[in-house]
Amino acid sequence: MDLHIVWFVLWGVLWAVYFMLDGFVLGAGMLHRVLGKTDIERRVVINSFGPVWDGNEVWLITAGGATFAAFPTTYALMFSYLYTPLLLLLFALIVRGVSFEFRSKEEGATWRGCWDWAIVLSSFVPALLFGVAFGNIFAGLPMDKAGYHGSLVALLNPYGIVSGLLFVMLFLEHGALYVAVKSTGDLSRRAESLARTLWVPLLVVAVAFLAYTNFATKLYDNYLKAPVFLVAPLIAVAALVGVRLLLGTGNTLAAFAASCVTILGVVGTGVIGLFPNLIPSSMDALSSLTIYNSSSSEYTLQIMTGVAFTFVPVVILYKIWVYRIFRGRVTAEAVAADHEAY
Amino acid sequence: MDVLTLSRLQFAITCMFHFIFVPLTLGLSVLVAMMETRYVLTGNEMYKRMTKFWGKLFLINFALGVVTGITMEFQFGMNWAEYSRYVGDIFGAPLAIEATVAFFMESVFIGVWAFGWEKVGKRFHAVSIWLVALATNLSGLWILLANGWMQHPVGYVLRNGRAEMVDFLALVTNPFGLLKFGHQIVSGYTVAGFFVMGISAYHLLKARNREFFKASFGMAAAFALAASIMVGVIGDFHAADVAKTQPAKFAAMEAVWNSCNNAPMHLIAFPDEKNECNLVTALPVPGLLSFLAFHDTNAQIRGITSFPKDERPPVLPVFLSFRLMVGLGTLFIVLSAAALFLSKNGLLEKYPLFLKLLVLCIPLPYIANQLGWIVSEVGRQPWIVYGIMKTSDAVSKSLELTQVIGSLLGFTLLYGLLGFVDIYLLAKFARKGPEETHVGATNAFRN
Numbered sequence: 001m002d003l004h005i006v007w008f009v010l011w012g013v014l015w016a017v018y019f020m021l022d023g024f025v026l027g028a029g030m031l032h033r034v035l036g037k038t039d040i041e042r043r044v045v046i047n048s049f050g051p052v053w054d055g056n057e058v059w060l061i062t063a064g065g066a067t068f069a070a071f072p073t074t075y076a077l078m079f080s081y082l083y084t085p086l087l088l089l090l091f092a093l094i095v096r097g098v099s100f101e102f103r104s105k106e107e108g109a110t111w112r113g114c115w116d117w118a119i120v121l122s123s124f125v126p127a128l129l130f131g132v133a134f135g136n137i138f139a140g141l142p143m144d145k146a147g148y149h150g151s152l153v154a155l156l157n158p159y160g161i162v163s164g165l166l167f168v169m170l171f172l173e174h175g176a177l178y179v180a181v182k183s184t185g186d187l188s189r190r191a192e193s194l195a196r197t198l199w200v201p202l203l204v205v206a207v208a209f210l211a212y213t214n215f216a217t218k219l220y221d222n223y224l225k226a227p228v229f230l231v232a233p234l235i236a237v238a239a240l241v242g243v244r245l246l247l248g249t250g251n252t253l254a255a256f257a258a259s260c261v262t263i264l265g266v267v268g269t270g271v272i273g274l275f276p277n278l279i280p281s282s283m284d285a286l287s288s289l290t291i292y293n294s295s296s297s298e299y300t301l302q303i304m305t306g307v308a309f310t311f312v313p314v315v316i317l318y319k320i321w322v323y324r325i326f327r328g329r330v331t332a333e334a335v336a337a338d339h340e341a342y
Numbered sequence: 343m344d345v346l347t348l349s350r351l352q353f354a355i356t357c358m359f360h361f362i363f364v365p366l367t368l369g370l371s372v373l374v375a376m377m378e379t380r381y382v383l384t385g386n387e388m389y390k391r392m393t394k395f396w397g398k399l400f401l402i403n404f405a406l407g408v409v410t411g412i413t414m415e416f417q418f419g420m421n422w423a424e425y426s427r428y429v430g431d432i433f434g435a436p437l438a439i440e441a442t443v444a445f446f447m448e449s450v451f452i453g454v455w456a457f458g459w460e461k462v463g464k465r466f467h468a469v470s471i472w473l474v475a476l477a478t479n480l481s482g483l484w485i486l487l488a489n490g491w492m493q494h495p496v497g498y499v500l501r502n503g504r505a506e507m508v509d510f511l512a513l514v515t516n517p518f519g520l521l522k523f524g525h526q527i528v529s530g531y532t533v534a535g536f537f538v539m540g541i542s543a544y545h546l547l548k549a550r551n552r553e554f555f556k557a558s559f560g561m562a563a564a565f566a567l568a569a570s571i572m573v574g575v576i577g578d579f580h581a582a583d584v585a586k587t588q589p590a591k592f593a594a595m596e597a598v599w600n601s602c603n604n605a606p607m608h609l610i611a612f613p614d615e616k617n618e619c620n621l622v623t624a625l626p627v628p629g630l631l632s633f634l635a636f637h638d639t640n641a642q643i644r645g646i647t648s649f650p651k652d653e654r655p656p657v658l659p660v661f662l663s664f665r666l667m668v669g670l671g672t673l674f675i676v677l678s679a680a681a682l683f684l685s686k687n688g689l690l691e692k693y694p695l696f697l698k699l700l701v702l703c704i705p706l707p708y709i710a711n712q713l714g715w716i717v718s719e720v721g722r723q724p725w726i727v728y729g730i731m732k733t734s735d736a737v738s739k740s741l742e743l744t745q746v747i748g749s750l751l752g753f754t755l756l757y758g759l760l761g762f763v764d765i766y767l768l769a770k771f772a773r774k775g776p777e778e779t780h781v782g783a784t785n786a787f788r789n
Contacts, residue, residue: 051453065438072430079419080738101405
């Protein structure tokens with residue numbers, strides 16, 4: 001087995017799982033001011049992901065670490081070329097984490113209002129920037145042997161923006177569904193109805209993205225070469241339609257599951273289209289960073305494969321177990337009575 | 343100011359800020375776990391309240407440790423792309439393993455612990471904080487193995503225009519990394535011991551919740567004494583290893599300019615970098631330095647002048663930081679021994695001055711930790727990887743000055759603000775007694 005391919009698959013899986021898990025936290029974070037009419041409702045939203053958000057974010061750190069260990073050249077160039085957007089992303093993630101922790105530690109309305117808006121903004125910024133970054137990676141970065149020729153403004157090209165919007169819409173839908181599943185009463189009903197409303201613009205953006213991808217990127221080349229992989233975009237589309245159908249039957253839990261599959265399918269679609277590139281160059285195909293020219297040595301890949309195949313299943317097991325512990329809906333009464341809650 | 347200088351400044355600021363929170367996390371996780379274990383074993387409700395009170399402070403501190411940690415991972419790629427490319431084959435592995443093996447465990451079980459009081463059994467709840475403590479310490483192990491490799495590279499060859507790993511086992515058994523890990527972990531325990539003693543002393547002075555804070559104080563004093571003795575013991579081995587592996591750093595730590603056998607240790611010295619000598623040297627103990635470094639009074643110590651000028655670390659900050667760190671470390675042993683003695687004999691409240699002193703001492707172990715990192719990291723200069731790659735060759739090529747100025751300003755502002763809020767909240771909840779730590783959830787509900 002070619003370990004480069006193994007690590008390419010793992011790389012894709014780490015990103016996909018990260019977006020699936022942190023996506024609903026980002027979405028619920030963006031929406032908590034809209035969905036929560038009162039302070040306690042907002043706290044219900046925040047506490048609905050309170051026990052798990054930290055563990056979800058670690059998938060990002062692991063995706064970063066895995067890129068560093070398996071594809072160091074890609075890690076080095078991607079992070080330094082995308083310096084400013086990554087910096088904004090980093091600031092947002094820092095603010096988000098402390099906002100959850102700090103928000104309910106004081107009573108004042110001004111204090112809580114400030115942290116509320118910090119949560120909204122610091123959830124929106126990563127959602128948008130991840131989309132913009134991945135859109136630009138799909139399209140290829142302007143780099144050649146001499147280095148990088150792009151700029152922050154150039155990243156905000158129309159395709160980058162459509163990708164950013166797609167991520168924002170996906171996470172909003174995902175977050176609304178999560179809150180619908182995890183809360184009770186009015187709050188849950190409002191979230192469910194918002195999920196129905198958001199589905200239409202999400203579909204519009206998704207169609208625009210799929211069509212635009214044909215012109216802005218070479219992602220579809222791989223699918224023309226090996227049509228069997230079309231199963232990934234088909235799953236994404238079917239799951240997206242499934243979200244609406246299941247919402248129609250009132251089964252929000254199943255709709256949320258379909259939303260998870262949608263996100264996995266979207267990321268899978270992009271990643272399969274990239275292969276064997278990690279970051280294609282839009283200027284000079286020979287300067288593209290591929291899984292072969294940017295990887296670690298065979299020896300390091302072997303060690304890391306051993307580590308990943310030993311520990312990732314363990315991680316998945318205890319994560320599933322934790323989600324089971326915290327299954328069920330979060331109620332206002334429970335949040336109010338729990339002195340450790342956010 | 344150029345991109346290199348600003349990137350170094352930014353790395354130093356973000357690293358040191360991150361390192362305000364890490365040592366306390368390392369130690370307090372263990373202390374809180376011990377408290378909760380006592381609760382589970384004895385059923386005594388006071389230990390449950392102890393777990394919750396100190397646990398709340400732990401969580402506030404933990405949050406900032408986590409979020410500032412992400413910065414560290416990103417920065418290797420953002421500002422030090424040439425470094426990441428050149429050594430990523432080796433250096434990326436411990437970071438990725440840290441995330442997979444330790445960070446997941448830590449972040450998942452902190453959720454179980456903070457939110458699971460009613461959801462999991464009493465025993466399992468205690469196990470989850472032990473898992474957090476274990477993961478936090480494991481995390482430190484992998485990071486210090488990574489750092490240890492930068493200090494004393496092992497198990498690699500230079501091939502294909504970069505450093506490639508050939509012996510993973512050598513990396514994980516690198517004595518430099520392991521000694522550094524040992525030294526750092528117990529330093530973190532010392533921070534936590536003095537943190538808990540200081541806050542307990544504050545409440546004892548106000549005569550509030552006396553039983554509660556006496557018990558907290560007693561546990562913390564024993565913990566701090568054991569930890570601070572270990573800091574000294576492991577630190578001594580660590581310094582001896584540095585003398586072997588990084589002679590230039592060792593020479594700077596002790597301000598030894600000229601190579602000599604039977605090197606004395608001067609109790610008082612002050613280096614003069616310009617003239618490559620010491621302004622003052624007094625009270626020599628003959629042969630002590632040679633003995634400490636090589637356990638042989640006749641061994642040769644290499645002086646700074648035996649290194650080419652462009653391979654010498656800045657002497658003054660390394661020398662001063664080292665002296666001050668060792669001085670503080672000694673003070674911690676004395677203070678915690680006295681604290682344990684008074685606490686064991688029920689004499690604490692007889693000596694309010696001593697209690698006041700302990701309140702004032704809370705910052706000192708933090709300072710000692712930061713000084714240790716200055717010795718370690720400034721002492722490694724000009725190398726980013728000792729003997730292989732210079733810091734000046736490691737910086738990202740594509741960076742523009744304005745980008746780094748922007749990020750440096752951003753970090754300074756953001757970290758300044760967050761540090762301020764964090765200290766405010768820590769102080770607020772520390773000052774409140776254990777009965778009052780519940781945030782006004784019920785009131786919010788009534789609104």
